[in-house]
Amino acid sequence: MAGTSFAERTETRLDNAERLCAAHGSRLTDLRRQVLGLVLEAARPVGAYDLLDGLRADKKGAAPPTVYRALDFLLEEGLIHKIERLSAFVGCTHALDGSHTEAGHPHAAQFLICTGCGQVTELDDHGILHALIDATRHIGFTVRHSTVEAEGLCAACRDVATA
Amino acid sequence: MAGTSFAERTETRLDNAERLCAAHGSRLTDLRRQVLGLVLEAARPVGAYDLLDGLRADKKGAAPPTVYRALDFLLEEGLIHKIERLSAFVGCTHALDGSHTEAGHPHAAQFLICTGCGQVTELDDHGILHALIDATRHIGFTVRHSTVEAEGLCAACRDVATA
DNA sequence: TTCAAATATGTTACATTATAACGTATTTTG
DNA sequence: CAAAATACGTTATAATGTAACATATTTGAA
Known part of the structure:
Protein backbone atom coordinates (compact mmCIF):
# COMPACT_ATOMS: atom_id res chain seq x y z
CA MET A 1 0.00 0.00 0.00
CA ALA A 103 -17.72 10.20 -16.48
CA GLY A 104 -15.65 8.86 -19.28
CA HIS A 105 -17.44 10.81 -21.98
CA PRO A 106 -15.08 13.56 -23.03
CA HIS A 107 -17.00 16.70 -22.16
CA ALA A 108 -16.52 20.21 -23.41
CA ALA A 109 -13.71 21.75 -21.43
CA GLN A 110 -12.00 25.09 -21.67
CA PHE A 111 -9.06 26.30 -19.65
CA LEU A 112 -8.25 29.80 -18.54
CA ILE A 113 -4.57 30.19 -17.78
CA CYS A 114 -3.67 33.24 -15.73
CA THR A 115 -0.21 34.46 -16.66
CA GLY A 116 -0.12 36.43 -13.42
CA CYS A 117 -0.54 33.72 -10.82
CA GLY A 118 -0.34 30.56 -12.91
CA GLN A 119 -3.74 29.33 -11.77
CA VAL A 120 -5.83 27.46 -14.27
CA THR A 121 -9.61 27.53 -14.21
CA GLU A 122 -11.70 24.96 -15.99
CA LEU A 123 -14.87 26.03 -17.75
CA ASP A 124 -17.46 23.73 -19.20
CA ASP A 125 -19.23 26.18 -21.42
CA HIS A 126 -21.62 24.85 -23.99
CA GLY A 127 -21.75 28.12 -25.89
CA ILE A 128 -18.11 27.77 -26.85
CA LEU A 129 -18.50 24.17 -27.86
CA HIS A 130 -21.56 24.94 -29.94
CA ALA A 131 -19.89 27.87 -31.64
CA LEU A 132 -17.08 25.53 -32.58
CA ILE A 133 -19.43 22.86 -33.84
CA ASP A 134 -21.47 25.39 -35.80
CA ALA A 135 -18.37 26.81 -37.42
CA THR A 136 -17.06 23.41 -38.41
CA ARG A 137 -20.27 21.75 -39.50
CA HIS A 138 -20.81 23.80 -42.61
CA ILE A 139 -17.37 22.92 -43.92
CA GLY A 140 -18.03 19.26 -43.24
CA PHE A 141 -15.58 18.78 -40.40
CA THR A 142 -16.62 16.46 -37.59
CA VAL A 143 -15.16 17.38 -34.20
CA ARG A 144 -14.11 14.47 -32.07
CA HIS A 145 -12.17 16.31 -29.41
CA SER A 146 -11.37 19.94 -28.82
CA THR A 147 -8.71 21.87 -26.97
CA VAL A 148 -9.59 25.36 -25.87
CA GLU A 149 -7.03 27.24 -23.82
CA ALA A 150 -7.06 30.96 -23.15
CA GLU A 151 -4.17 32.89 -21.70
CA GLY A 152 -4.79 36.11 -19.87
CA LEU A 153 -5.36 37.60 -16.45
CA CYS A 154 -7.75 36.41 -13.80
CA ALA A 155 -9.82 38.97 -11.89
CA ALA A 156 -7.43 39.14 -8.95
CA CYS A 157 -4.30 39.57 -11.06
CA ARG A 158 -5.92 42.14 -13.29
CA ASP A 159 -6.84 44.23 -10.26
CA VAL A 160 -3.25 44.12 -9.06
CA ALA A 161 -2.03 45.16 -12.50
CA THR A 162 -4.47 48.05 -12.66
CA ALA A 163 -3.65 49.34 -9.19
CA MET B 1 21.77 34.71 -50.59
CA ALA B 103 -0.90 41.97 -39.48
CA GLY B 104 0.79 41.61 -36.16
CA HIS B 105 -2.39 41.81 -34.14
CA PRO B 106 -3.01 38.31 -32.92
CA HIS B 107 -6.35 37.47 -34.49
CA ALA B 108 -8.83 34.81 -33.53
CA ALA B 109 -7.61 31.56 -34.98
CA GLN B 110 -8.93 28.05 -34.71
CA PHE B 111 -7.39 24.92 -36.13
CA LEU B 112 -9.11 21.82 -37.37
CA ILE B 113 -6.80 18.85 -37.35
CA CYS B 114 -7.92 15.90 -39.43
CA THR B 115 -6.72 12.68 -37.86
CA GLY B 116 -7.34 10.94 -41.17
CA CYS B 117 -5.10 12.85 -43.53
CA GLY B 118 -3.17 15.10 -41.16
CA GLN B 119 -4.31 18.28 -42.89
CA VAL B 120 -4.89 21.30 -40.74
CA THR B 121 -7.43 23.95 -41.66
CA GLU B 122 -7.36 27.40 -40.14
CA LEU B 123 -10.61 29.10 -39.24
CA ASP B 124 -11.02 32.67 -38.17
CA ASP B 125 -14.44 32.45 -36.67
CA HIS B 126 -15.64 35.33 -34.59
CA GLY B 127 -18.50 33.35 -33.11
CA ILE B 128 -16.07 31.09 -31.31
CA LEU B 129 -13.98 33.97 -30.07
CA HIS B 130 -17.02 35.82 -28.83
CA ALA B 131 -18.41 32.77 -27.09
CA LEU B 132 -15.08 32.47 -25.31
CA ILE B 133 -15.00 36.13 -24.36
CA ASP B 134 -18.61 36.02 -23.16
CA ALA B 135 -17.95 32.98 -21.03
CA THR B 136 -14.86 34.49 -19.44
CA ARG B 137 -16.05 38.05 -18.95
CA HIS B 138 -18.56 37.33 -16.26
CA ILE B 139 -15.95 35.62 -14.13
CA GLY B 140 -13.60 38.54 -14.60
CA PHE B 141 -11.02 36.83 -16.76
CA THR B 142 -9.40 38.90 -19.50
CA VAL B 143 -8.35 36.88 -22.54
CA ARG B 144 -5.10 37.93 -24.11
CA HIS B 145 -4.54 35.00 -26.41
CA SER B 146 -6.46 31.86 -27.16
CA THR B 147 -5.65 28.46 -28.51
CA VAL B 148 -8.47 26.53 -30.13
CA GLU B 149 -7.66 23.21 -31.73
CA ALA B 150 -10.20 20.61 -32.75
CA GLU B 151 -9.33 17.06 -33.70
CA GLY B 152 -11.64 15.10 -35.93
CA LEU B 153 -12.33 14.16 -39.52
CA CYS B 154 -12.47 16.45 -42.51
CA ALA B 155 -15.25 15.99 -45.05
CA ALA B 156 -13.13 13.88 -47.39
CA CYS B 157 -11.85 11.52 -44.71
CA ARG B 158 -15.26 11.14 -43.14
CA ASP B 159 -16.68 10.06 -46.49
CA VAL B 160 -13.97 7.45 -46.84
CA ALA B 161 -14.67 6.18 -43.34
CA THR B 162 -18.40 5.94 -44.01
CA ALA B 163 -18.02 4.16 -47.35
C1' DT C 1 -8.60 -24.22 -8.05
C1' DT C 2 -5.57 -23.78 -11.34
C1' DC C 3 -3.85 -22.36 -15.45
C1' DA C 4 -4.09 -19.23 -19.45
C1' DA C 5 -4.99 -14.66 -20.96
C1' DA C 6 -5.26 -10.06 -20.07
C1' DT C 7 -3.82 -6.25 -17.61
C1' DA C 8 -0.57 -3.54 -14.99
C1' DT C 9 3.99 -2.36 -13.61
C1' DG C 10 9.36 -2.43 -13.66
C1' DT C 11 13.41 -1.26 -16.16
C1' DT C 12 16.69 0.25 -19.64
C1' DA C 13 17.54 2.87 -23.26
C1' DC C 14 16.58 6.43 -26.34
C1' DA C 15 13.81 9.89 -29.25
C1' DT C 16 11.92 14.40 -29.61
C1' DT C 17 11.30 19.13 -28.46
C1' DA C 18 13.26 23.28 -26.61
C1' DT C 19 16.44 26.61 -24.32
C1' DA C 20 20.68 28.66 -21.88
C1' DA C 21 24.77 30.95 -22.47
C1' DC C 22 28.17 33.11 -24.81
C1' DG C 23 30.65 34.72 -28.97
C1' DT C 24 30.60 36.87 -33.65
C1' DA C 25 28.66 39.34 -37.46
C1' DT C 26 25.66 42.54 -39.42
C1' DT C 27 22.65 46.37 -39.47
C1' DT C 28 21.01 50.74 -37.87
C1' DT C 29 21.52 55.24 -36.01
C1' DG C 30 23.54 59.25 -34.04
C1' DC D 1 32.69 56.22 -38.44
C1' DA D 2 31.74 54.45 -33.81
C1' DA D 3 28.37 52.83 -30.56
C1' DA D 4 24.25 50.38 -29.88
C1' DA D 5 21.02 47.33 -31.29
C1' DT D 6 19.82 43.42 -33.69
C1' DA D 7 20.55 38.98 -35.82
C1' DC D 8 23.06 34.85 -36.23
C1' DG D 9 26.67 30.95 -35.03
C1' DT D 10 28.00 27.44 -31.83
C1' DT D 11 28.23 24.34 -27.95
C1' DA D 12 26.06 22.23 -24.49
C1' DT D 13 22.21 20.71 -22.01
C1' DA D 14 17.36 20.82 -20.21
C1' DA D 15 12.69 19.17 -20.52
C1' DT D 16 9.26 16.23 -22.38
C1' DG D 17 7.86 11.82 -24.13
C1' DT D 18 8.16 6.84 -25.98
C1' DA D 19 9.89 2.06 -27.59
C1' DA D 20 10.78 -2.34 -26.27
C1' DC D 21 11.01 -6.03 -23.44
C1' DA D 22 10.79 -8.29 -18.70
C1' DT D 23 8.12 -9.27 -14.58
C1' DA D 24 4.18 -9.24 -11.67
C1' DT D 25 -0.58 -9.15 -10.73
C1' DT D 26 -5.38 -9.74 -11.64
C1' DT D 27 -9.18 -11.87 -14.02
C1' DG D 28 -11.84 -15.42 -15.97
C1' DA D 29 -12.86 -19.80 -17.72
C1' DA D 30 -12.24 -24.91 -17.58
Missing part, protein backbone atom coordinates in the same frame (compact mmCIF):
# COMPACT_ATOMS: atom_id res chain seq x y z
CA ALA A 2 1.27 3.43 -0.91
CA GLY A 3 2.50 5.42 2.03
CA THR A 4 1.56 8.82 0.67
CA SER A 5 -1.32 10.43 2.43
CA PHE A 6 -3.32 13.29 1.06
CA ALA A 7 -5.57 15.98 2.47
CA GLU A 8 -9.09 14.90 3.32
CA ARG A 9 -10.66 16.76 0.40
CA THR A 10 -8.28 15.01 -1.93
CA GLU A 11 -9.12 11.60 -0.49
CA THR A 12 -12.78 12.35 -1.06
CA ARG A 13 -12.14 13.21 -4.66
CA LEU A 14 -9.99 10.11 -5.07
CA ASP A 15 -12.85 8.06 -3.74
CA ASN A 16 -15.12 9.70 -6.30
CA ALA A 17 -12.62 8.83 -8.99
CA GLU A 18 -12.49 5.26 -7.81
CA ARG A 19 -16.26 4.98 -8.04
CA LEU A 20 -16.24 6.48 -11.53
CA CYS A 21 -13.66 3.95 -12.66
CA ALA A 22 -15.52 1.06 -11.14
CA ALA A 23 -18.64 2.30 -12.89
CA HIS A 24 -17.09 1.59 -16.22
CA GLY A 25 -15.08 -1.41 -15.46
CA SER A 26 -11.62 0.04 -15.04
CA ARG A 27 -9.42 0.02 -11.98
CA LEU A 28 -7.95 2.97 -10.14
CA THR A 29 -4.94 1.09 -8.85
CA ASP A 30 -2.76 2.31 -5.99
CA LEU A 31 -0.26 3.75 -8.40
CA ARG A 32 -2.86 5.58 -10.45
CA ARG A 33 -4.56 6.80 -7.33
CA GLN A 34 -1.28 8.14 -6.05
CA VAL A 35 -0.51 9.98 -9.29
CA LEU A 36 -4.01 11.44 -9.39
CA GLY A 37 -3.57 12.49 -5.77
CA LEU A 38 -0.36 14.32 -6.63
CA VAL A 39 -2.13 16.12 -9.46
CA LEU A 40 -5.00 17.12 -7.21
CA GLU A 41 -2.81 18.35 -4.37
CA ALA A 42 -0.89 20.68 -6.64
CA ALA A 43 -2.24 24.20 -6.62
CA ARG A 44 -1.44 24.48 -10.30
CA PRO A 45 -0.86 22.36 -13.40
CA VAL A 46 1.91 19.86 -12.78
CA GLY A 47 4.45 18.54 -15.24
CA ALA A 48 5.07 14.81 -15.63
CA TYR A 49 8.55 15.05 -14.18
CA ASP A 50 7.34 16.93 -11.12
CA LEU A 51 4.91 14.10 -10.58
CA LEU A 52 7.77 11.68 -11.01
CA ASP A 53 9.68 13.45 -8.25
CA GLY A 54 6.61 13.22 -6.07
CA LEU A 55 6.24 9.53 -6.77
CA ARG A 56 9.86 8.87 -5.95
CA ALA A 57 9.35 10.05 -2.41
CA ASP A 58 7.41 6.84 -2.06
CA LYS A 59 8.64 4.52 -4.77
CA LYS A 60 12.35 4.95 -5.12
CA GLY A 61 12.90 3.48 -8.55
CA ALA A 62 10.04 5.09 -10.44
CA ALA A 63 10.81 5.98 -14.06
CA PRO A 64 9.12 8.17 -16.66
CA PRO A 65 6.92 5.42 -18.13
CA THR A 66 5.48 4.82 -14.68
CA VAL A 67 4.09 8.35 -14.63
CA TYR A 68 3.16 8.59 -18.27
CA ARG A 69 1.20 5.37 -18.18
CA ALA A 70 -0.75 6.52 -15.17
CA LEU A 71 -1.39 9.87 -16.85
CA ASP A 72 -2.60 8.16 -20.02
CA PHE A 73 -5.03 6.14 -17.99
CA LEU A 74 -6.32 9.16 -16.09
CA LEU A 75 -6.72 11.12 -19.32
CA GLU A 76 -8.69 8.32 -20.91
CA GLU A 77 -10.94 8.10 -17.90
CA GLY A 78 -11.50 11.84 -18.08
CA LEU A 79 -10.18 12.30 -14.55
CA ILE A 80 -7.50 14.76 -15.58
CA HIS A 81 -6.85 17.10 -18.48
CA LYS A 82 -3.64 18.04 -20.20
CA ILE A 83 -2.97 21.71 -20.70
CA GLU A 84 -1.17 21.62 -24.02
CA ARG A 85 0.37 25.06 -23.80
CA LEU A 86 2.02 24.11 -20.52
CA SER A 87 2.69 20.42 -21.07
CA ALA A 88 1.10 19.98 -17.69
CA PHE A 89 -1.84 18.28 -16.08
CA VAL A 90 -4.79 19.30 -13.92
CA GLY A 91 -7.60 17.41 -12.26
CA CYS A 92 -10.94 17.52 -13.99
CA THR A 93 -13.21 19.45 -11.66
CA HIS A 94 -16.18 18.40 -13.72
CA ALA A 95 -15.58 14.73 -13.09
CA LEU A 96 -14.19 14.83 -9.56
CA ASP A 97 -16.34 17.43 -7.84
CA GLY A 98 -19.46 17.48 -9.96
CA SER A 99 -22.55 15.40 -9.45
CA HIS A 100 -21.71 13.73 -12.73
CA THR A 101 -21.69 10.04 -12.22
CA GLU A 102 -21.42 9.60 -15.96
CA ALA B 2 19.93 31.53 -49.77
CA GLY B 3 19.98 29.02 -52.57
CA THR B 4 16.62 27.45 -51.79
CA SER B 5 13.97 28.29 -54.29
CA PHE B 6 10.29 27.90 -53.67
CA ALA B 7 7.19 27.53 -55.80
CA GLU B 8 5.83 30.72 -57.28
CA ARG B 9 2.83 30.82 -54.97
CA THR B 10 5.14 30.55 -52.02
CA GLU B 11 7.33 33.37 -53.27
CA THR B 12 4.26 35.52 -53.59
CA ARG B 13 3.28 34.81 -50.03
CA LEU B 14 6.82 35.44 -48.87
CA ASP B 15 6.70 38.80 -50.59
CA ASN B 16 3.45 39.52 -48.75
CA ALA B 17 5.12 38.58 -45.51
CA GLU B 18 8.03 40.84 -46.27
CA ARG B 19 5.69 43.78 -46.85
CA LEU B 20 3.86 43.03 -43.61
CA CYS B 21 7.12 43.03 -41.69
CA ALA B 22 8.30 46.22 -43.30
CA ALA B 23 4.95 47.77 -42.40
CA HIS B 24 5.75 47.45 -38.76
CA GLY B 25 9.41 48.01 -38.77
CA SER B 26 10.74 44.49 -38.54
CA ARG B 27 12.90 42.65 -41.02
CA LEU B 28 12.15 39.38 -42.78
CA THR B 29 15.78 38.40 -43.21
CA ASP B 30 16.99 35.75 -45.64
CA LEU B 31 17.07 33.17 -42.88
CA ARG B 32 13.58 33.96 -41.62
CA ARG B 33 12.28 34.05 -45.18
CA GLN B 34 13.78 30.66 -45.82
CA VAL B 35 12.26 29.13 -42.69
CA LEU B 36 8.88 30.65 -43.51
CA GLY B 37 9.21 29.27 -47.02
CA LEU B 38 9.83 25.79 -45.67
CA VAL B 39 6.74 26.07 -43.48
CA LEU B 40 4.63 27.23 -46.40
CA GLU B 41 5.82 24.55 -48.79
CA ALA B 42 4.92 21.78 -46.39
CA ALA B 43 1.52 20.30 -47.05
CA ARG B 44 1.02 19.89 -43.34
CA PRO B 45 2.23 21.21 -40.00
CA VAL B 46 6.01 20.90 -39.75
CA GLY B 47 8.09 20.25 -36.68
CA ALA B 48 11.07 22.40 -35.80
CA TYR B 49 13.53 19.60 -36.47
CA ASP B 50 12.06 18.89 -39.88
CA LEU B 51 12.61 22.53 -40.66
CA LEU B 52 16.12 22.19 -39.39
CA ASP B 53 16.74 19.35 -41.81
CA GLY B 54 15.35 21.49 -44.60
CA LEU B 55 17.61 24.36 -43.64
CA ARG B 56 20.65 22.14 -43.57
CA ALA B 57 20.23 21.38 -47.25
CA ASP B 58 21.33 24.95 -47.68
CA LYS B 59 23.23 25.92 -44.56
CA LYS B 60 25.29 22.99 -43.47
CA GLY B 61 25.95 23.92 -39.84
CA ALA B 62 22.48 25.04 -38.79
CA ALA B 63 21.54 24.22 -35.20
CA PRO B 64 18.28 24.16 -33.24
CA PRO B 65 18.47 27.78 -32.04
CA THR B 66 18.71 28.90 -35.65
CA VAL B 67 15.29 27.47 -36.35
CA TYR B 68 13.68 28.30 -33.03
CA ARG B 69 14.72 31.92 -33.23
CA ALA B 70 13.27 32.25 -36.69
CA LEU B 71 10.07 30.55 -35.53
CA ASP B 72 9.79 32.88 -32.55
CA PHE B 73 10.06 35.84 -34.85
CA LEU B 74 7.48 34.49 -37.28
CA LEU B 75 5.09 33.72 -34.42
CA GLU B 76 5.45 37.22 -33.02
CA GLU B 77 4.78 38.70 -36.41
CA GLY B 78 1.69 36.54 -36.74
CA LEU B 79 3.03 34.95 -39.93
CA ILE B 80 2.80 31.43 -38.59
CA HIS B 81 0.93 29.61 -35.86
CA LYS B 82 1.99 26.82 -33.59
CA ILE B 83 -0.30 23.82 -33.32
CA GLU B 84 0.23 22.93 -29.69
CA ARG B 85 -1.18 19.44 -29.91
CA LEU B 86 1.32 18.60 -32.62
CA SER B 87 4.30 20.73 -31.57
CA ALA B 88 4.30 21.85 -35.16
CA PHE B 89 3.92 24.98 -37.21
CA VAL B 90 1.72 26.19 -40.05
CA GLY B 91 1.58 29.35 -42.10
CA CYS B 92 -1.10 31.84 -41.15
CA THR B 93 -3.46 31.91 -44.10
CA HIS B 94 -5.14 34.96 -42.65
CA ALA B 95 -1.97 37.01 -42.76
CA LEU B 96 -0.33 35.62 -45.89
CA ASP B 97 -3.23 35.21 -48.30
CA GLY B 98 -5.80 37.62 -46.96
CA SER B 99 -6.19 41.23 -47.91
CA HIS B 100 -5.21 42.06 -44.37
CA THR B 101 -2.45 44.57 -44.47
CA GLU B 102 -2.81 44.99 -40.73
